[in-house]
Amino acid sequence: MTERSALGAQVAGIVGGGSMGGAIARGLVESGSLAAERVLVADHGQEHRRALAELGIRTFPDEGELLAEEPGVVxxxxxxxxxxxxxxxxxxxxxxxxxxxxxxxxPLSALEAALPGARLVRAMPNLPVQVRSGATVLATGPTATPADVELARELFLALGAASVMREDQLDVAGAAVGCAPAFFALFVDALTRAGLRAGLPAAGCRELVETTMRGCAEQLLDEGVHPRAYLERVTSPGGTTAAALFALEPALVEGSYAAVDAALARTRELAGA
Ligand SMILES: NC(=O)C1=CN([C@@H]2O[C@H](COP(=O)(O)OP(=O)(O)OC[C@H]3O[C@@H](n4cnc5c(N)ncnc54)[C@H](O)[C@@H]3O)[C@@H](O)[C@H]2O)C=CC1
Ligand SMILES: O=C(O)[C@@H]1CCC=N1
Structure with missing residues (x-):
């Protein structure tokens, strides 16, 4: 029998139960990392509160009532x-x-100025934390203790992968990885529309693409194979995939660079706001 984890003994108070706050709350409860009654969520939206309360999560209409419960981690x-x-x-x-x-x-500097005396960690998770397949980068301020960093890491490890990096790297991770679920969803939608346009039946077309995406992700992760070696397996010399990649790769690479640059530029605008 292992000792109860530091995380399992905590009460987590999440201010904001929208897309990400809700995903973190659900992920913590559904992974069994925290009992539902140890997860508190404050959100102005009644619909968000109702959906989370159905899981046994304690919900509050505003942050003041949540903080009054004195959660160990906010x-x-x-x-x-x-x-x-x-x-x-x-x-x-x-x-x-x-x-x-x-x-x-x-930035941590703005958090430090606004929250004097708090022990601060920044996290950049992504949406699949809800299904415990998220990827999170953490950066810590000088006020956080090693135990705080370990607890924050444990919290996000329960929801997928988590690593501690410098704060400037966290911002890049936000642009390249935090936004990535939207990039992948866009690709699924674009490929589905391309398939429909070329004559696939509407019923099932998206499912074929989505099932393929899940299978590829599993193979890449399980086998640890490099993406370029993986795509070689699909590509016969002079075949159809070779023709398709010739058309797709320049636009996709350029578009990916531009997307990350744009997200980073917006990150810097928000930092200066
Ligand atoms: N959506 C994503 O994939 C990711 C979001 N983030 C960050 O997460 C944060 C939240 O983003 P989303 O969840 O997408 O936004 P969202 O709009 O879905 O959720 C924010 C929630 O906060 C609630 N809210 C606003 N003021 C409040 C208050 N005073 N007290 C309690 N609740 C309040 C709103 O009702 C809303 O439900 C943002 O700062 C974003 O940068 C970070 C990584 C990924
Ligand atoms: O668009 C946003 O603001 C958030 C940050 C990272 C992903 N989504």
Whole structure:
């Protein structure tokens, strides 16, 4: 019998139960990492609260009521644009507490200024944390203790992969990995539309593409094969995939570079906001 983990003994208070806050809450409960009654979520939206409450998660209409429960770790999961007002409201209750912000672009220096006395960690997760296949990068401020960093890492490891990096690298991870679920979903949609346009039946076309994406992800991860070696397996010399890759690769590579650059530029704008 192993000792109860540091995470399992915690109460996590998540401020903002939208796409990411909700995904983290669900992932923690559905992975069995935290009992539902140890996950608290504050959200203005009744619909978000109702959906989370169905899992046994304790929900609150605003952050003040959540902080009154004195959670051991606070996760700030509201939009960067509303974060300043949320931090102003929670600052007195966050002093001496571990606070993890997942807001894109908001630097540790801004968190430190707004939350005096809090022990601060930044995290950049992505949406598949909800199904425990997320990827999270963490960066820590000088106020966080080694135990805080370990707890934050444990929390996100329960939801997939998690690594600690420098803060500038976290911002790049936000652009390349935080946004990536949207990139992959866009590719699935584009490929589905291309298949439909070329004559595949509407029923089932998207499912064929989605099943293929899941299979490829599994093979790449399970075998540890390099993506270029993997695509060689699909590509016969002079065959159909070779013709397709010749058409696709330049646009996809250029588009990926441009997408990450654009996301990073927006991250820097948000940091300066
Ligand atoms: N959606 C994603 O894939 C990712 C989002 N993030 C970051 O996560 C944060 C949240 O993003 P999303 O979940 O996408 O936004 P969202 O809009 O889906 O969720 C934010 C939630 O905060 C709630 N809210 C606003 N003010 C509040 C308050 N004072 N008290 C309690 N709840 C309040 C809103 O009702 C909303 O449901 C952002 O800072 C974003 O940069 C980071 C990584 C990935
Ligand atoms: O678009 C956003 O603001 C968030 C940050 C990373 C992914 N989605």
């Amino acid at each position: 996760v700030l999961a509201v939009k960067p644009q509303v974060l300043p007002q949320v931090m102003a409201s929670v600052a007195p209750s966050c002093a001496g507490r571990l606070v993890i912000s997942i807001a894109a672009g908001v």
